[in-house]
Amino acid sequence: MKTLNVDLGERTYPIHIGHNLIDSDLLGSVIRGHQVLLVSNETVASLYLDRVLSNLTAFEVATVILPDGENHKNIGTLDLIFSEALTKRFSRNVTMVALGGGVVGDIVGFAAATYQRGTDFLQIPTTLLSQVDSSVGGKTGVNHRLGKNMIGAFHQPIAVLIDTDILKTLPAREMSAGLAEVIKYGLLGDVAFLSWIEDHLDELIAKNPSVLSKAIEHSCKMKAAIVARDEREHGVRALLNLGHTFGHAIEAHLGYSGCLHGEAVGTGMVLAARVSHVMGLLSESDVIRTVSICKRANLPVRPPKGMTPNDFLEHMAVDKKNIDGRLRLILMHSLGMAFVEEQAPMAVLDDVLQACCH
Amino acid sequence: MKTLNVDLGERTYPIHIGHNLIDSDLLGSVIRGHQVLLVSNETVASLYLDRVLSNLTAFEVATVILPDGENHKNIGTLDLIFSEALTKRFSRNVTMVALGGGVVGDIVGFAAATYQRGTDFLQIPTTLLSQVDSSVGGKTGVNHRLGKNMIGAFHQPIAVLIDTDILKTLPAREMSAGLAEVIKYGLLGDVAFLSWIEDHLDELIAKNPSVLSKAIEHSCKMKAAIVARDEREHGVRALLNLGHTFGHAIEAHLGYSGCLHGEAVGTGMVLAARVSHVMGLLSESDVIRTVSICKRANLPVRPPKGMTPNDFLEHMAVDKKNIDGRLRLILMHSLGMAFVEEQAPMAVLDDVLQACCH
Incomplete structure (x- = not known):
């Protein structure tokens, strides 16, 4: 233990x-x-x-x-x-x-x-x-x-x-949903961990006990360190919401029963990567890498069929991570380095959503 | 100000x-x-x-x-x-x-x-x-x-x-309900304040501005000091519940609409005084003094008609001030000196309720 x-x-x-x-x-x-x-x-x-x-x-x-x-x-x-x-x-x-x-x-x-x-x-x-x-x-x-x-x-x-x-x-679908949050730790703050996940993703999906334990320990260690620094989310803790603003919109759109939380977060992380790319932060290959790891984890990487950009905006405007109505998003400077964007450009957001919704 | x-x-x-x-x-x-x-x-x-x-x-x-x-x-x-x-x-x-x-x-x-x-x-x-x-x-x-x-x-x-x-x-009845809590501060921790209230009760009821301000200031000062010592009621703050365990039972019995909170507390303080007396702590004259000040403040000093001792016990057993099912009451060693009785004798409680219920 x-x-x-x-x-x-x-x-x-x-x-x-x-x-x-x-x-x-x-x-x-x-x-x-x-x-x-x-x-x-x-x-x-x-x-x-x-x-x-x-x-x-x-x-x-x-x-x-x-x-x-x-x-x-x-x-x-x-x-x-x-x-x-x-x-x-x-x-x-x-x-x-x-x-x-x-x-x-x-x-x-x-x-x-x-x-x-x-x-x-x-x-x-x-x-x-x-x-x-x-x-x-x-x-x-x-x-x-x-x-x-x-x-x-x-x-x-x-x-x-x-x-x-x-x-x-645990059913395979639930495993994948959990892997979304494991991947999140790599994307938000530890690119070496991201590489480790990529190297061990098949074992994680196959529930290899020692590999799984290592992933859980490392994730909990990262979470504990962030929470200890910022219990009430006045600062760094917000990074844990990478993918969650988009994810919450998806869950709300589906009435909280159409997908698992982790699945929505998977799609949300891909959308956050795409927004970061269009803003000139992430490279195209970083986006592909993000999409690829989520796909390998059997996570959906596009919004649910029929969900429109307007559906996203409608739900994101009441997301509680928005301070005073401005659109706040967790984006990435690079893989493993997330940050809080206090005023995401609506035009970029709209471009990405238009391209991804289907 | x-x-x-x-x-x-x-x-x-x-x-x-x-x-x-x-x-x-x-x-x-x-x-x-x-x-x-x-x-x-x-x-x-x-x-x-x-x-x-x-x-x-x-x-x-x-x-x-x-x-x-x-x-x-x-x-x-x-x-x-x-x-x-x-x-x-x-x-x-x-x-x-x-x-x-x-x-x-x-x-x-x-x-x-x-x-x-x-x-x-x-x-x-x-x-x-x-x-x-x-x-x-x-x-x-x-x-x-x-x-x-x-x-x-x-x-x-x-x-x-x-x-x-x-x-x-503020209607007169609401004034009386508020005076119950003012009186409470005197009873629980400041007998000099209790005497001051007795000396100024008519002015308080008549809403004399300067007398009223003094009563409010002194009450808030006592409350602030107690809360500062024990924010989450692990100790001394429980004294603020003098009269409240009985009072809550009365309110619950009446469905939260039959009396004002302060009125129930008034009756509750009188019952707490009576229990303290039967336990050999308060003198008969202390009880009379407690009843008298509550009466002068136009507070009810007996339980509502038809409420039985069993009604009290039924409601008091779920009062959240009870630790692990034992009957916990705030009682008085003397006027102005309340304490937490962790295991009130049921026989005494029953005697007092039998005598007071009508």
Whole structure:
């Protein structure tokens, strides 16, 4: 097992990465109170709930199984958690445990941020995407019908338990979605890591355990370092949104159920690369390299059929990364060197979208 | 104008107390961005909205008018704010302004805590209760059908503007509800202040401006000092809940619409005094003094007709101040010296409730 720390002063917490962690004593040892609200979704619960529960016999445990999918990431679903916690009369000393992917982690984290003004929560991410990205850093929240992740809070977990063996049961499409975020770390800040991913992409897709562990560790290390520098996204943390402004527009356009988050981010990174190219920053070959790695990871590299440039602009204008209505994008000076463009030229954006939409 | 500070490191903020502050430049000067979401309720808006708006012409302003009353303090009402902010495409740099009493302040504060993971917010409390208590300290939230204030966050305002002239239009019943919290400060930590209140209660009820200002200043000073010592209620801040565990039970029993919060707290303080007496802490004359000051402030000193001891216990067991299911109460060693009783004897509680319920 490897342990990384997210250094946030009194909110510092460990990320434990290893094999069969959900069967280890670690699970019980990080929980501080004696009440546990374990939240999962239908798919994950059928595979792993019993194993986790069998490690929590020392606690008073209640379980909530959420419906599966991003389209359930809303205030209504949140209420399932609140109602169960209140019915069980759980105090503010309850620990909420998120056993699932990014959707479960975001919802449970936000429930923990707001139940009785804040309880402990523990992340047990079960998808590659949540293991390398969303479980670390304390961003929690739900979608609003008028925008993705518009309602939320920064609320750090007490620990993140990454059990890499769980990925054995992860569908290939979900693996690809997770690889999008792994690739993102290479593109945004580490071109050597990008090359390493290119060299090991087939093994990653084939779930080679040691290669996968290395990718997860390196991704978490990069995420932890960025979050430690800028917990509340006043600066450098924004780079983690590479591909996400376009991605969120795609997800919103498809009603949060037509694609996986990582798939939308894959397309979004390609669009960000193209905008960077038209602005004279990235070379044509850099764009091709970006497209190629995303394609090899089985990610979509063009917007969904029928989605127009106007659809993009409509959804991007309410993206919460926009400061005061100006169009803010994460672009790249070069591969491995992303930056925040505060006022992206609308003409360039329009050109790229016109060329890519179909 | 007097200014007090709530000392919370980087979250330190001023409480400005004075005459006609809503007409002063102060209002615009504390807002950092250029977008403002001004939220009020029907009653307050009809009296003060135009005056506040006329001071915000330099900003992009949207307005949300909430229905009046504690029974609207829920997630559904919160969505009126989110929807307006998203429709106006307000960024995370918006400042939400709460113009109203405790209900408006709590809802708007929670909206600000969670809109795009946190925006600035400014409190302009318009009732005595919110001026002396709820606008200071960053407790925000909404009720759940299974418990009061069960969903919320700690989110400090950027400033609190207390315009004492606004109280001129406050109904007598609301004045009494506010006086309950003023009396609370005397009972929980300052017996000299309690005596001062007794000496000036008629002037307070008559809204004598200088006496009222003094009561507000002293109350805010006590609140600010306690919050600065214990922002997240791990210790001393719990004393501010004197009378509130009983009070919340009364409010829940009446469905959050049958009484004012301050009225329930008045009854709750009397019950806390009685429990303290039966436990051998307060003298009979201390109880009589507590009952007398509440009565003089026109507060109810007995539970609502028909509310049984079982009704109390049922609602108190889910009160969020209870740690892990034990019955936790704020009691008094003596008048002006409250403490946290972690395990109140159920027999004493039952005796007092049996004697007081009717």
